[in-house]
Amino acid sequence: MPTPQPPDSDAEIDRAIEQEIRQGRKFTLADAISQEGSDFLKGESPIPKLVQVKNAIKQFVGLHLQDSSGALQATLLTVIQADDVICSRHFETPLQALAEMLQPLLSHDVHLREFVRQVDMRWGHMYDERPHFERPGHPPHPDDEYTIASVRSQLQALMAAVQQHSS
Incomplete structure (x- = not known):
């Protein structure tokens, strides 16, 4: 079995951590919504x-x-x-x-x-x-x-x- 290479970028590190967390866990609709919602307000205030x-x-x-x-x-x-x-x-x-x-x-x-x-x-x-x-x-x-x-x-x-x- 090949040894996994260490991730090179922050994005790859984030993906690797996320993948490790999700192992053995069912992906739900709430997970999908929260994942998409996190980008929705990036850089913006939630106050109108x-x-x-x-x-x-x-x-x-x-x-x-x-x-x-x-x-x-x-x-x-x-x-x-x-x-x-x-x-x-x-x-x-x-x-x-x-x-x-x-x-x-x-x-x-x-x-x-x-x-x-x-x-x-x-x-x-x-x-x-x-x-x-x-x-x-x-x-x-x-x-x-x-x-x-x-x-x-x-x-x-x-x-x-x-x-x-x-x-």
């Missing part, structure tokens, strides 16, 4: 790209948005979570997706005013208190943490952080 983009944005917002009460951040994260279209366009550049979401809030008073209203409602819900809605032509309530001016300022600071990290 859209989820990865949203998670990257959420992490950035969490690190760069100053919000002691949390209602502004929670409302912005709701907007991010709901916007699959913008996130889908920026799989490779999540911060560009965030910038695209912030742009309408910063450039259109109507959008910002509605966003601040949502933040105020979130704050009221979180703290079980009546929110202070800012009315056009009237000064903001002295206890209103989320005025149009303060939210604009926080979103501008977040946009500046996005631009700084994007360049």
